[in-house]
Amino acid sequence: MPEAAFYYKNPAAPRPNKPPILGACAIIQYRSTYLMESRADSDRWAFIGGAMEPEESLEDCILREIREETGLAVSPGLLQxxxxxxxxSRIAAYPDGNIARIISAVYWIVLEDEPVLHCSKESRQLQFFTIEQLAPLTVAETQLDILSDFIEALL
Structure with a gap:
């Protein structure tokens, strides 16, 4: 099965054949660890998130994506x-032939209670990592800028 491919600041990236995708992703923190998903469509790690539906706000989008991909029901009041x-240059090429520029609203969520996670079909695995463990992960290239800024802010 073909895998999704992600590009960031890569001159060899394919040209989008679809309108930009507006979506949201979440940096979910529990204690001093941060949640990542191993994507089912590629050999990449990513923050939880996805595309916004036409009837959603960005906040509704990220709350839905968190619920669908982790089973967590997060209060809107936790969104930062x-x-x-x-x-x-943030480009995603999907196995169905769609190629799109990715625009992401990023939210930070700090969980007080230890979460019980349920992996969706979109993920191979859900795992919390320390900040030191995040840097060497093979991350979806469309999230490299987010991860880099996040690590820089914390260190």
Missing amino acids: FVGVYSDP
Whole structure:
């Protein structure tokens, strides 16, 4: 089965054949660890997130994505807006032939209670990592800028 491919600041990236995808992702913290998913569509780790549906706000989008991908029901009051990542070189090429620029609103969520996670079909694995463990992960290239900024802010 073909895998998704992700690009960031890569001149060899394919040209998008679809409109940009607006979505959201979450940096989910529990104690001094951060949640990542091993994506089922590629050999990459990523923050929880996905594309916004036409009837959703960005906040609704990230709450839905968290619920679908982890089983967690997060209170909207826990969402802390981090920023928007819109570099035009953030490109995703999906196995169905769709190629799109990815624009992501990023939220930070700090969990007080130890979460019980349920892995969806979109993920191979859900795992919390320390900040030191995040840097060497093979991360979806469309999230490299987010991860880099996040690690820099924490160190």
